[in-house]
């Protein structure tokens with residue numbers, strides 16, 4: 001079988017050997033009844049790492065975000081989010097269906113919203129208006145290219161939320177990457193937020209699962225919402241065992257993905273006809289354009305795939321993501337493949 005270097009997403013990683021071992025050894029119970037010791041350990045560890053009272057193991061990042069949103073928004077409420085946010089664009093309209101909330105998107109710069117603009121969009125109390133209930137942030141910001149929303153911006157948005165008695169939720173699917181890239185502690189990143197959803201199945205290699213953390217009261221209600229959504233899993237310790245490996249062994253390794261993304265981006269920037277904004281390559285995601293060849297992208301990606309390199313076309317650009325299962329050699333292979341495909 002020819003080697004395939006899969007740069008489509010950091011969700012394509014397979015469990016590590018240590019994860020397979022952890023699954024085989026995992027102590028199990030019935031998590032819906034609250035007695036799976038491995039899930040309980042994972043939830044407690046995540047809450048501790050992120051500086052919150054309690055954690056809830058959920059099936060996916062989407063489920064973590066949507067439970068967070070439903071905790072803070074009643075039907076007809078409004079939430080303010082960034083225009084390119086995953087919760088707004090890529091969760092199948094779930095906030096409208098599950099919480100019954102409507103989004104008020106703000107166009108940010110590289111995923112970063114202007115706190116003054118956010119504040120200006122908070123609705124005055126009036127019989128005609130929806131109630132603004134929540135501000136959400138995504139960090140790192142996937143659609144903007146894995147960019148980091150700076151801590152001072154998070155602090156300023158948190159101030160706005162508190163001043164107006166709004167809730168504050170973080171889609172931290174890749175918060176680990178922001179932590180590793182900046183050296184800022186996870187607790188500092190999470191301090192201002194009421195709830196934070198983090199993913200185990202992206203750069204951290206677990207096969208599935210995310211964790212929502214927050215106050216004990218929010219997480220207890222979240223447990224009820226998870227059950228309503230069909231997210232109550234029984235011997236979920238099988239998956240939580242991988243999650244424990246993710247949290248204890250896989251976080252600092254992300255620095256390698258960041259180095260690989262930078263090498264890839266710098267190599268791509270040297271190819272004729274390729275434009276890459278290197279300033280946005282801050283973690284493990286590289287977006288680039290082939291101006292005037294947008295219509296050809298499907299064919300170019302098919303030819304790239306014939307050479308054993310997979311990438312995604314998104315919004316007229318190409319996205320490549322580095323992760324545990326692509327090495328420095330895969331990056332070199334990918335650059336060679338692009339060179340010959342672009343011709």
Ligand SMILES: Cc1ncc(COP(=O)(O)O)c(C=O)c1O
Pocket residue numbers: 059060061062063065086087138140141142171173174199201210
């Ligand atoms: C920023 C962000 N949030 C949430 C999600 C949703 O995660 P899941 O695919 O596990 O539902 C993703 C998935 O890629 C993401 O990139």
